[in-house]
Amino acid sequence: MSKFITSIFLLLIGSTAIAQDSLFVETAAIDTVQVQKASDSTVYKQRYGLRLGIDLSKPLRSFLEDDYRGLELLADFRISHNVYIAGAIGNEEKTRQEDNYNFTTSGSYLKIGLDWNTYENWYGMENIINLGFRVGASSFSQTLNSYQIYNTNQYWNEIESGISGEDMLGERSGLNAQWAEIVLGMKVELVRNIFLGASVRLNYLINNSESSNFPNLFIPGFNKVTDGSKFGVGYNYSISYLIPIFKANKPQKKKEDTQEETEDN
Structure with missing residues (x-):
């Protein structure tokens, strides 16, 4: 036992x-x-800071077009993982020749708004595909350089007689306009802290103060004004530099992890 x-x-x-x-x-x-x-x-520390840049399209147009001068400086500041405060300041001068008149518009503008980054980056990437909103304001002057009265019945032979509406010629100053715009754009990091960007913009004219005897046909920052419509379009190509101020932790998935999840689903 x-x-x-x-x-x-x-x-x-x-x-x-x-x-x-x-x-x-x-x-x-x-x-x-x-x-x-x-x-x-692995947690990747996202960079938060001030990004400063320039619109490359305006200096390029200034070089290629004799009747245009322009410069635009850009900036944005990251306030959360996907949201940026964004703005621009610029100056434009544009001379246009139409059938019966020639005019020059010159002035400055300011834009400010928000961008939302819709792109979910892979580990270590900080590229942007943004949807944004801006409010813009412009102060400018408009000079009518020449004006030819159009008359289908040349009874007085006006053109050969030099009847050209000279009383309308001259500068109209103190003009201003305000508008809103929707922005769709992207920024790609080429090398560390340097981004190349592009965007398209749909503008809506809210207010437009103009002289009584000649309309505003071009508004700096807004672009061409179409008769009978308050909508306009614009674009830009930019290069910018990020000045990092601080970093914040944000988990990011590696590329191979994303592929594994896709295969599992």
């Missing part, structure tokens, strides 16, 4: 040891998986 009890006791001790060894192996495996997951979900 004592031998039987001793055998049972030894059997229980052996089973307990095996169970403890198994539990230790399982615990170690779980710890290894947790460490691996922690390693896989």
